[in-house]
Amino acid sequence: MPSLTAVRVIPAAEPAAATTGFAMHWSDGDTKRKNIMTKSEILSSRRILIMATDGFEQSELDVPLERLQAAGAEVDIASIGTDDITGWDGDDWGDEIEVDLRIADVRVDDYDALVLPGGQINPDLLRVEEKAVALIRAFADADKPIAAICHAPWLLIEAGLAKGRRMTSYKSIRTDIANAGADVVDEEVVVDGNIVTSRCPDDLPAFCDAIIDMLATAAAPASG
Numbered sequence: 001m002p003s004l005t006a007v008r009v010i011p012a013a014e015p016a017a018a019t020t021g022f023a024m025h026w027s028d029g030d031t032k033r034k035n036i037m038t039k040s041e042i043l044s045s046r047r048i049l050i051m052a053t054d055g056f057e058q059s060e061l062d063v064p065l066e067r068l069q070a071a072g073a074e075v076d077i078a079s080i081g082t083d084d085i086t087g088w089d090g091d092d093w094g095d096e097i098e099v100d101l102r103i104a105d106v107r108v109d110d111y112d113a114l115v116l117p118g119g120q121i122n123p124d125l126l127r128v129e130e131k132a133v134a135l136i137r138a139f140a141d142a143d144k145p146i147a148a149i150c151h152a153p154w155l156l157i158e159a160g161l162a163k164g165r166r167m168t169s170y171k172s173i174r175t176d177i178a179n180a181g182a183d184v185v186d187e188e189v190v191v192d193g194n195i196v197t198s199r200c201p202d203d204l205p206a207f208c209d210a211i212i213d214m215l216a217t218a219a220a221p222a223s224g
Contacts (some may be wrong), residue, residue: 044072045221049111051078055121058094059088060149066183067208076100088119104131112222114139118150129143129159145214147196166192
């Protein structure tokens with residue numbers, strides 16, 4: 001097994017031209033100055049939780065983490081314990097990532113959304129953890145966005161959130177989701193109320209866009 005390296009994604013600085021907060025527009029010969037929110041500011045008041053454990057699909061944690069941080073959000077990683085967790089990348093173990101807090105210590109009021117990476121191992125381990133399932137239900141009860149990709153919709157089933165919803169997932173668990181009462185579709189991203197689902201790593205651009213769009217138009221941010 002190759003040596004593991006702890007990784008935490010830090011967003012690159014925006015180019016100076018992109019951080020002015022203003023754009024110049026021409027209309028019928030008149031110059032208009034319009035105040036716009038830059039990509040690095042759109043989620044600046046938001047705090048997001050990613051819940052995962054060993055065996056998470058590497059890209060399904062790394063890419064949302066990077067995209068959400070680049071959009072200005074503060075992102076924490078919660079897991080069963082506080083030791084670093086290790087991803088699964090291709091056919092072998094991937095990189096380690098630092099854990100910020102235990103699932104048992106999360107306060108839902110401190111966060112604006114919950115992101116659930118997939119991978120076969122990670123959600124299978126989490127769905128037998130009572131506190132992990134209870135946390136998902138708590139986000140749902142608070143009507144806060146929950147985004148699950150690949151095998152992570154297993155966790156939505158365990159939390160009782162699949163019935164009556166339009167959802168997607170990795171192809172091998174679609175029967176499980178249908179049996180839980182969901183309307184299963186084969187689309188890159190599905191938004192049903194406060195639930196976002198996607199199928200696989202290829203869908204990550206659309207998955208992340210849907211999370212960002214939902215948070216950018218949501219109500220006031222968490223107070224924590």
